[in-house]
């Protein structure tokens with residue numbers, strides 16, 4: 110199948126390579142023409158050091174590459190998804206499947222990214238969200254990886270399974286698009302917070318607590334917004350949370366570590382040198398929690414540290430000294 114991958118960061122490039130290995134005709138589009146030139150000339154993406162780009166991979170900075178494609182993968186940072194979908198809209202061929210692989214929630218609208226895409230391209234196109242525990246660096250090195258393809262349309266989700274699946278890349282299908290997308294976006298806030306705790310020198314106990322209670326609040330908000338509880342216990346939920354909270358590949362965690370060690374937030378975000386989605390997601394998640402009335406103490410704490418310069422030490426004490434709770438909200442009712 111002819112496929113365009115839009116966004117030549119680490120993730121777009123790694124997925125383009127999976128598709129190419131599966132025999133597809135793949136073009137990798139770069140936002141920045143200079144970036145496209147570097148990829149072509151060096152045969153390597155600086156985000157995937159040591160991974161040679163296959164000779165068959167085509168490069169372009171011209172969005173016209175989407176014409177005639179059976180599938181288009183949107184792999185830009187979340188803040189650029191609307192702009193990219195808008196550019197696409199007039200160029201798409203009828204029947205093209207759109208695959209959203211970015212992780213975030215739109216800042217001003219609180220829409221998930223497939224909702225953003227749909228609002229730009231219209232309801233005629235089938236859209237699939239692909240998400241799960243998957244570092245680009247590891248996919249690039251053929252490390253066995255599993256993800257989930259979620260769509261309201263079963264045939265579209267199953268087509269995405271067929272496009273991507275190979276012995277090192279396994280794809281499950283799901284109909285819970287909202288759950289998968291919210292899990293993907295919200296876990297980045299927890300990963301950043303886990304990094305802050307690591308940077309402050311706290312141990313495994315703290316991180317396990319943060320991940321467990323973090324997942325609990327992600328699921329609470331996700332369910333309130335229409336996601337399914339089981340999704341948060343799945344690959345896009347706990348799976349991705351584990352990978353981002355524990356790995357040095359996670360830029361969200363690395364950004365948190367810098368903040369925990371005392372680097373001012375804007376400097377820490379800049380120093381990472383790649384998109385830190387958890388920073389943006391903290392503000393949108395806080396807005397969604399306020400709007401729905403869902404209690405999200407860890408997300409609120411992260412928001413205060415990231416946007417209001419609150420001292421992480423104060424925040425941890427506040428979290429630890431909140432009023433006593435039942436672990437399971439429905440206990441003894």
Ligand SMILES: NC(=O)c1ccc[n+]([C@@H]2O[C@H](COP(=O)([O-])OP(=O)(O)OC[C@H]3O[C@@H](n4cnc5c(N)ncnc54)[C@H](O)[C@@H]3O)[C@@H](O)[C@H]2O)c1
Nearest residue numbers: 117118119120121140185186187189211212244245383384
């Ligand atoms: N890296 C991973 O392991 C990974 C895994 C799963 C999902 N994701 C998600 O994929 C998305 C992209 O991440 P990445 O790691 O590839 O990012 P990256 O930081 O490696 O690259 C960002 C890319 O976005 C491009 N870009 C910048 N501004 C743009 C704009 N206005 N319009 C279009 N493109 C623009 C840059 O040129 C660059 O190619 C993020 O939402 C991320 O959360 C990443």
